Amino acid sequence: MKLKRYIPVLAIALAACGGGEPADAPPQGGSQPAAAPPASTLAAPPTGAMTTPAWYVVDNTARTVHLTLIAGETAVNNYWNYNGATNGSLAITVPEGYTVTIEQVNRDPNMAHSVGILPIPANFAMPPQPNPVFPGAISQNPMSMIDATMPGETESITFVASEEGNYALVCLIPGHSAVGMWLYFNVADEGGPVGVQTR
Numbered sequence: 353m354k355l356k357r358y359i360p361v362l363a364i365a366l367a368a369c370g371g372g373e374p375a376d377a378p379p380q381g382g383s384q385p386a387a388a389p390p391a392s393t394l395a396a397p398p399t400g401a402m403t404t405p406a407w408y409v410v411d412n413t414a415r416t417v418h419l420t421l422i423a424g425e426t427a428v429n430n431y432w433n434y435n436g437a438t439n440g441s442l443a444i445t446v447p448e449g450y451t452v453t454i455e456q457v458n459r460d461p462n463m464a465h466s467v468g469i470l471p472i473p474a475n476f477a478m479p480p481q482p483n484p485v486f487p488g489a490i491s492q493n494p495m496s497m498i499d500a501t502m503p504g505e506t507e508s509i510t511f512v513a514s515e516e517g518n519y520a521l522v523c524l525i526p527g528h529s530a531v532g533m534w535l536y537f538n539v540a541d542e543g544g545p546v547g548v549q550t551r
């Protein structure tokens with residue numbers, strides 16, 4: 353009987369000694385960009401001329417916008433980019449009230465990615481939460497490294513850009529936005545300029 357009394361104490365001691373890894377330790381592996389400390393404030397939105405690249409297709413009769421967004425299009429930021437852009441260096445502006453489809457193609461040879469339209473945070477030090485600003489404006493299992501949009505996959509999201517404003521287009525895989533996998537996403541007031549800007 354006396355021995356049994358010690359077993360719970362021992363178990364607690366073992367539990368306290370185990371699990372030395374911090375819960376938010378980045379996964380080990382060769383495909384991780386160097387962890388840069390998140391900027392205390394976000395890089396400013398681009399102010400370049402508005403353009404309509406081939407991947408931005410607007411139909412003013414159907415009131416739709418189709419965006420082809422390639423995660424890992426280039427090796428920039430170790431593939432953690434959209435159409436080669438990172439850190440808000442690209443701003444996509446769509447007309448208010450239009451139905452927007454974002455066709456996300458994952459060409460990263462290694463890593464899952466996702467896409468969501470979220471409020472602009474003060475910074476990306478904290479992992480973004482999967483709460484899109486418009487219903488449907490987020491891809492499936494957006495925080496999962498094994499069940500988001502996987503290498504070689506294409507996943508589309510469709511939503512109505514129902515409210516004018518300035519938002520962020522974000523990869524929600526933990527750690528990705530912190531090292532720059534996000535863009536600016538704006539919904540223009542009626543008649544305002546739409547298209548794509550770079551710095």
Ligand SMILES: [Cu+2]
Pocket residue numbers: 432464465466523524525528533
């Ligand atoms: Cu990502």
